[in-house]
Amino acid sequence: MDHARPLPAYLISRYNGWKATTYTSNKAWYHRLAESGQHPRAMVISCCDSRVHVTSIFGADEGEFFIHRNIAGLVPIYSPDGGNHGTSAAVEYAVTALKVAHVVVMGHSNCGGVKGCLDMCAGDAPELEKQSSFVGRWMDILRPGYERVQGLPAEQKTRALEKQAVLVSLENLMTFPFVRTAVESEFLTLHGLWNDIGAGVLEQYDPAQKAFVAL
Amino acid sequence: MDHARPLPAYLISRYNGWKATTYTSNKAWYHRLAESGQHPRAMVISCCDSRVHVTSIFGADEGEFFIHRNIAGLVPIYSPDGGNHGTSAAVEYAVTALKVAHVVVMGHSNCGGVKGCLDMCAGDAPELEKQSSFVGRWMDILRPGYERVQGLPAEQKTRALEKQAVLVSLENLMTFPFVRTAVESEFLTLHGLWNDIGAGVLEQYDPAQKAFVAL
Amino acid sequence: MDHARPLPAYLISRYNGWKATTYTSNKAWYHRLAESGQHPRAMVISCCDSRVHVTSIFGADEGEFFIHRNIAGLVPIYSPDGGNHGTSAAVEYAVTALKVAHVVVMGHSNCGGVKGCLDMCAGDAPELEKQSSFVGRWMDILRPGYERVQGLPAEQKTRALEKQAVLVSLENLMTFPFVRTAVESEFLTLHGLWNDIGAGVLEQYDPAQKAFVAL
Amino acid sequence: MDHARPLPAYLISRYNGWKATTYTSNKAWYHRLAESGQHPRAMVISCCDSRVHVTSIFGADEGEFFIHRNIAGLVPIYSPDGGNHGTSAAVEYAVTALKVAHVVVMGHSNCGGVKGCLDMCAGDAPELEKQSSFVGRWMDILRPGYERVQGLPAEQKTRALEKQAVLVSLENLMTFPFVRTAVESEFLTLHGLWNDIGAGVLEQYDPAQKAFVAL
Known part of the structure; x- marks a missing residue:
């Protein structure tokens, strides 16, 4: 090299x-x-964004969290096709080898990846539709989320889609057989968070209210 | 959800x-x-391992590093086939949208992913060879590195393969046209690091010596 | 220092x-x-184990429980020989100075100390028999309990011995004159609990049934 | 029972x-x-006092700290005489079996055990001098600390002796061969803390200043 x-x-x-x-x-x-060796209690899946370090928000010291970071903190659907699925490999290792007790998916405000997805789905970013756009193809994972926010007023769409990124990822996590088994046998819990960078607010998804609520 | x-x-x-x-x-x-918005100076690609937080080693505050973490900190080869390539999307976003000046690939000692790859390539982990093993298919990226360490004495192989993970990733980074262009026009530099968890030592790859040397 | x-x-x-x-x-x-000053209502004697915090199970706030924790939550027999008996000192202080109304002895599942005692008594852990083994000499307190579970099927022995640890400690508590006096004059009650870590179950000893029953 | x-x-x-x-x-x-099983990072040795719960001060969740609590949080000198040494057993288990990285000794203000020791050493509590006084015999461990504070003005003695309890325990910890080995090989660090209950202040011992300083 x-x-x-x-x-x-x-x-x-x-x-x-x-x-x-x-x-x-x-x-x-x-x-x-x-x-x-490591015995982390939780896996955290969050965005690569330089402004959101879960190690800071949760005061995490070495040894505590197994952390996977990708654009927008997305988890794709289970797809054992032999391809190089980095996120799926990280989830598999955390759940089956390290046996973490929690998988926390954390989205955030002002997310560039989600903004790109919104533009792409709205037809405003044709360059992201190209087969050669890795960011576009990665954000395809969030398209089902776009459909659910499409009817909202323009000024609410971005934030709603950022939260959909968390929900779609949580749904996709349940398509992995080893995740579903661990969740159903109560050896694993899934958690959805959304962080407002400027306000320092952390919201968590509450299935009862079908909404994100501030901690 | x-x-x-x-x-x-x-x-x-x-x-x-x-x-x-x-x-x-x-x-x-x-x-x-x-x-x-964020204006990070560098992208760091490192392992999900809970024991190695680049935010700690480089005292990174919010806003400084765009961080992608996956199993073993690997970068696959450029492959614009329309699939969901999370690592490639992160590299693309960092280099073309954020225009970072540095991409740092950091491997580490005691890496579970690299150990699995070694076992798999040596024929000792048939379960990782299955199409359904996401960890196995992800570690396939490192197979070219295994070939280069195969002849070493057993006790040197693991560490050598951990460093190959960094080198293979750096080589693969150069297969991305936008990375190569940025490197050749001197708007981007690539860096290879390897961290010894216990000793707290950081080694960097020196192409002149074709070896990793302690900082 | x-x-x-x-x-x-x-x-x-x-x-x-x-x-x-x-x-x-x-x-x-x-x-x-x-x-x-402190006016705790109860003393709790429990294990040092990091997985069982009585402050959590009983939602204890500052000021409520006087807590002594040692390996396996054992109480030795009354022995005023001038030695440094930490557990006896704690019991003495709680009962005679603080005049607590309850002493609760709490054992738990998956107890490393009890497991060691079982191995030692079965002849499978000669290192624990050494005079220099503090853990072995401490677990000697539980030897009378081993004799009572010896005839049980192997898979029931560990759990039975964990509960004997509670009973032996309660019996030993009654050898302390100030404990016996306080119990007999009805200023103090003794309680035996066993916590199943995984199931979150708390069982208490019922002398009528001569058995531990779930709360 | x-x-x-x-x-x-x-x-x-x-x-x-x-x-x-x-x-x-x-x-x-x-x-x-x-x-x-448990993989606690640290052992904490603290007082039974109901007003000082290290689980609260350090926000400790289940699994994090192996906690031994006795009167005044004392550690006796290494003494492998075959007796039931509960504190020594707890230290042995934490350091040799669980291999914790830190042993934290935490004293506190308003400590009844230390107050008793002060009275006893000053000749004001003859009942604590009796062979049958478990509290007295336990607080004998702190006598070397009394000698160091004897010359201080009366109003400073109590607090000084509370801190000596931490220092004497740290010194005694180093008399255990397995503690000394782990400390010298840099696999274990010892820490001395003193908590002011009312002010919520935590002081740590700094060997350079030979004094406790607020965090």
Whole structure:
């Protein structure tokens, strides 16, 4: 790989700071983690967005959460066709190998992926419809959600679709046989969250009210 | 989604703690992030493993890193076949929409995914060879790396394959036309890292030495 | 004590969360507790096990329970030989100084200490028989219980011994003169509980049925 | 055990509340805990005092902390004499079987045990000097701490001795060979805390300053 370059100096300096402080103070814990393996209690599926770090919101330390992050935090439908399904592999590993007790899907406000999906479904982003658009093809997973928000006033659509991203993912999770089995035998619970970046609000989906409600 | 459940109390209590401290002290920054969008300088691709949080190692605050996490931190080869390629979508969004300056691929020691790949390629994990094994099919991406470490003594193979995971991913990144263009026009640099969890060591790939060397 | 280290950051952050929420909202109660001393109604003796917190099961707030926790929640026989008997000191303080009305002994399923005792008594754990094994010497307290379950089918022995741990402790409590006096003068009642961690079931010992029955 | 009595109604009602809410919402986690065993990151040694629950201060959920509680949170010196040493057994199990990464010793203000020790050492509590006083014999562990605070003005002695209880325990922990080995090989760290109940302040011992300083 001739194209690899040395790390930018700002990252080296930050690593050195971490090594001299956090790592040094917690060496015993890192040694244990390396020797005893991980036993995370929960898997979190969230967006790649740089503004939403679940490690911050839940004060997560090393060892606590198995974290998968992709565009918009989506989970595709179960499809064992032999393809390279990264999200499905992460879910399979968390549920069947690590045996996590919770899978938390967290969406958020101001999500670029969801905005793109809205534009694409509304016919305003033909470039995303191309077969060669990875973002477009990835956001296809959310199309069923678009149908449910289509009738809403324009100013409500984005937020509603961000929450649909969570619901569609939770529905798709239940199409995985090992997820369904674990949920039905009460060894796994699924949770849907939506984070408002600016307001710092966290809403969770309540099936009784069929709505997201603030914690 | 009738299966969604209320968030476990320990997470609610942690969120409340975050809201009352970190969020409250940094409200201005969260407001800006929500209003002005994200402008992350780097994309990081790393493993879902609960023991390796790049946000910790690089002291990343909200807004700095666009983070994609999957099993073993792998990038598949460019394949615009219309499928739901989550990793490719994340790379595309980071490079073409967010125009990040760096893509950092970070592997790590004690990686369960890489261990599974080693077993699978050595013929010791037939269950991972099944078409229905998402983890197995995902780790297929790393098979070219296995061939390069096959001749090594047994005790060196795992670590060598963990580093191959980084190299194979970097090579695959260059098969994406928009990555290659950005790299060749010097608007993007690629970086390969490997983290030793227990020792807290970070090694980076140096093409001159064709080896990973400690920072 | 040169070996003391700063608290790991995750605990500092959790403390800060508690201080900003629970403490701040209940400051009046904490002030009263500090000024007026404690008047707990009950003492609970339970296991150190991280999975069984009586504060959770009984929703205990600050000030309610005087809690002693040791391996398997055992009480040794009365033995005023001048040694450092931590459990006996805790019982003495609760009954004679705090004058609690109830002493609750709570055992639980999946208890590592009881499992070790079973192995030791069956001759399968010679390392626990050593004089230098603190766990072994502590679990000696439960040997009389082993004799009572020895004849049971193998699959029933563990659970039966977990419950014997409660009964032996209750019997030993009655060897303390100040406990016996308080019980006989009806200023103190003793209670035996066993918690099934997975099923969330709480059973209490009923002397009439000579058995543990679910609440 | 004919003396066992049915649980007071207030505890049955609280258990029923917990079962219908916390347990039901977290059934998956309890199932996992029962099936996969405990993997606590830290051991906490603290006082039985009803006013100081480390589970509250650190927002600890089931599975996180292995908790030993005795009068004043003391650890005796290593003494493998074949006696029933409950605290030593708890430390041994946590460090050698569970392999926790941290042992946290937490003292607190207004501690009845420490107050008794002060009176006893000052000659004001002859009843605690008796061989038959379990509290007195237990607090003997803290006598070396009394010598260090003896010269202080009367109004500072109590608080100083509460902190000595933490330091003496930390020193005694290092007399256990398996603790010393784990600390020296950097697989275990020791931490000393003191909690002011009324003010909600947490101080930690800093060996550099040879003093407790607020977090």
